[in-house]
Structure formats: C-alpha cells, structure tokens
Amino acid sequence: xxxxxxxxxxxxxxxxxxxxxxxxxxxxxxxxxxxxxxxxxxxxxxxxxxxxxxxxxxxxxxxxxxxxxxxxxxxxxxxxxxxxxxxxxxxxxxxxxxxxxxxxxxxxxxxxxxxxxxxxxxxxxxxxxxxxxxxxxxxxxxxxxxxxxxxxxxxxxxxxxxxxxxxxxxxxxxxxxxxxxxxxxxxxxxxxxxxxxxxxxxxxxxxxxxxxxxxxxxxxxxxxxxxxxxxxxxxxxxxxxxx
Amino acid sequence: xxxxxxxxxxxxxxxxxxxxxxxxxxxxxxxxxxxxxxxxxxxxxxxxxxxxxxxxxxxxxxxxxxxxxxxxxxxxxxxxxxxxxxxxxxxxxxxxxxxxxxxxxxxxxxxxxxxxxxxxxxxxxxxxxxxxxxxxxxxxxxxxxxxxxxxxxxxxxxxxxxxxxxxxxxxxxxxxxxxxxxxxxxxxxxxxxxxxxxxx
Numbered sequence: 001x002x003x004x005x006x007x008x009x010x011x012x013x014x015x016x017x018x019x020x021x022x023x024x025x026x027x028x029x030x031x032x033x034x035x036x037x038x039x040x041x042x043x044x045x046x047x048x049x050x051x052x053x054x055x056x057x058x059x060x061x062x063x064x065x066x067x068x069x070x071x072x073x074x075x076x077x078x079x080x081x082x083x084x085x086x087x088x089x090x091x092x093x094x095x096x097x098x099x100x101x102x103x104x105x106x107x108x109x110x111x112x113x114x115x116x117x118x119x120x121x122x123x124x125x126x127x128x129x130x131x132x133x134x135x136x137x138x139x140x141x142x143x144x145x146x147x148x149x150x151x152x153x154x155x156x157x158x159x160x161x162x163x164x165x166x167x168x169x170x171x172x173x174x175x176x177x178x179x180x181x182x183x184x185x186x187x188x189x190x191x192x193x194x195x196x197x198x199x200x201x202x203x204x205x206x207x208x209x210x211x212x213x214x215x216x217x218x219x220x221x222x223x224x225x226x227x228x229x230x231x232x233x234x235x236x237x238x239x240x241x242x243x
Numbered sequence: 244x245x246x247x248x249x250x251x252x253x254x255x256x257x258x259x260x261x262x263x264x265x266x267x268x269x270x271x272x273x274x275x276x277x278x279x280x281x282x283x284x285x286x287x288x289x290x291x292x293x294x295x296x297x298x299x300x301x302x303x304x305x306x307x308x309x310x311x312x313x314x315x316x317x318x319x320x321x322x323x324x325x326x327x328x329x330x331x332x333x334x335x336x337x338x339x340x341x342x343x344x345x346x347x348x349x350x351x352x353x354x355x356x357x358x359x360x361x362x363x364x365x366x367x368x369x370x371x372x373x374x375x376x377x378x379x380x381x382x383x384x385x386x387x388x389x390x391x392x393x394x395x396x397x398x399x400x401x402x403x404x405x406x407x408x409x410x411x412x413x414x415x416x417x418x419x420x421x422x423x424x425x426x427x428x429x430x431x432x433x434x435x436x437x438x439x440x441x442x443x
Contacts, residue, residue, distance in 0.1 A: 121421070
C-alpha cells in the first residue's frame, strides 16, 4: 500500500482511493482541481499541508498511524476537522441512511413486524448517535478548547476552574464502542437473520451505505482516541503542574 | 473485521518496517484484527481485548513483557505466543515466524493456529444456543439485569455474564436491543412479550 505525499497530484490520489472524497471535502477542497499537487492546493486554500497529508494517509491506510507527528497539530485544527466530520454525518450520511432504509423496508410486499422492528432499531441507533455527537460538540469540544486556552493563558484559570470545578476528560471518555456495537448488530441482523422478503438490491444499497459509514466512523474514533485524547491528557497534566 | 470468532493478532516490534510488513501479510489471514505495538506493555491500551489472542514477538520481548501481557489479558480465552526471529539462519519451526519466511508461509503458520482455536471452539459450542443460553436470552429481552437473571436461575452473576458472552459470540450480536431483535426473529420470544419502546 502506498502513502501519499505533498507532491502527489490530488486527482491521482482520488483515483487510487475514492473513499477519500468526503475527507478532502471536510478538509476544505472541492473537485475540479485539474492536475494540481496537494502542496499547490493547500497553499491556494490556506490549509495546513502536513495536517492534510497525514489525515488522508491515516484514512487511506489503516496501519498508518504516526502518533508522534499527529500530536504536533493544534488542538483547534483537530477539533475543527472532527466537527466537519460530524456535519457530514448529520447533513449527508444519516439522511442518506434514512432514505435507503425506507426504500428497502417499504419495498417488501406487505408491511410486517420484522421490518417494523428493524426500523425501530435503526431509529434508536440514530437517536443515540446524534445525542453522542451533539454531546461532543456542545460539552466536550468546548471544554477542550477552554482547557487549551487556559494552558496558553493562565490568567483565565480562575474562570475555568469555576466553570469546571472538578472536571477531567476522563469523565467524557466513553461510549464509542457502544456505537460500534450497535452498528455491527444492525448489519448482522440484516445479513444473517432478517427474512429476505425485500428487494435485494435496495437491501444491498442500504448495507453498502452502512459499511461506508462504519469505515468513516472508525477513522473518526481513531482520531479522537489516539490524537485528541492524548493531547487533552497532556494539557491536563500541564495545567496540574502549573498549580 | 467483525468476525464472530474474535481472534486478534498482536504484533510487537520496535521497527515500523517490520510492523507494516507483517500487517500487510496478516491482513489476509483468518484473524479478525491485527494490532501493532512497539512494546509489549502498550497492550495496556487494549483492556477490552477478548477472545483468542496470538502474540507475535521476539523471544527477548516475550521474556521482558510476557507475564505483564498475561496479566492484562484477563478476559481472553486463549493466548498463543509466536516467536519472531530476525536472523535468516534460525531453525525452522511452526511455532516461530522468521522475517525471511515468504508471506504465504507466514500466513499459513498463523492460520494453522487460528484453525486450532476454531476447532477447539466448535467442539463444545456450535452456533446454536444451548437451552441455558436461551433462558438467559429470554430474561435479558424482558429487561432484567445480570444480577436479576442470576437470582432467577440460581447461578452467579459471573455465570450469567459468561453466558451473555457466549450468546454474543454465537450470534454476532452484542447490544441488548440487538439481542432482543435476534430473539424475535428467531421466534425465541414473541413481540408481544416485550416493551418495544424500551427494549429496541
């Protein structure tokens, strides 16, 4: 498996791995870039070149995880990327899932209990998922950004301690595996157990989208667990030492 | 990736070249996941690892952190060490992997071990649930906690947890609501038995 670098032409990168399409969008790039290299494109769009290259490589190649280098990126840049990923889930992947599951379940000759149950299971999974990402955006990311600000500027300390009296990132860390489990369960239920009295093509389309979602989510969790969390723990130690 | 067999390979080496190479080779093995570590003690970041584990490491690394790794891997069923040899002239054995082995041979050796795990597994368990597991599943779908199920069946909570683990291994379904779906689809329970809004 090859890795990409700043001199790779972005068109070549996409031909090699089209699952990177939403990733480059998230990083601020739209299609139509001709033969420009990653370096050209990042300069034009004022995107951090190293962050761009590392992010697409992490996504492209699952064994690639340059922790040390990734830990150099600014926390706000990582969070901005994570929020854009959430947006992609909320604006596109989830609605697309909704549409495909309806198509597939409503294509059965007669409404049956089994399909109704799958619909409920999916609805519950979606609800929990949205609560999870909203929680990260409303509670966890702001906490991290403020923590970062306090480490950079100790004057804000009193205010921070007042707002988060006994807070640590440990209290936020949870539940990723829970989401993964439910997603797996949904796939297994359809693949292994649901009576196949539905249109197979539509069932396949729904599953394909679910697999896509899973891959994206896995990378997302990797970035949160292996870049964001270690960085935050570093910050907390710094803060504790300054006391 | 989501194999119900749940076999993980942990490769430990200080060299990224070795790690990446073995990852590429072992991707096509029958294991469900390949984890790459620089040192044995990094395994502490994987507390939830369960099922069968194959650890590939040099004999030095095994001596250094072997017992520590065993301590961490408490929820695993089976741990198998394969010694990683770095010199071309070492003695051939199917309990070792030599860096100069061909990729096919490396994969073959690992799959032999994976197969031995699988046949162990199918000796005492099939994918069919046992009568006891069905009882646990039925109570689970009614929303009872592990403790409550244990009390009703006159067994320990520990036993209930182990039944739940086996149910998930056999069905491929982990969450409580997923298992409820499974039980309905398999006609182990009836839809009317459960509170759908709470349990699914």
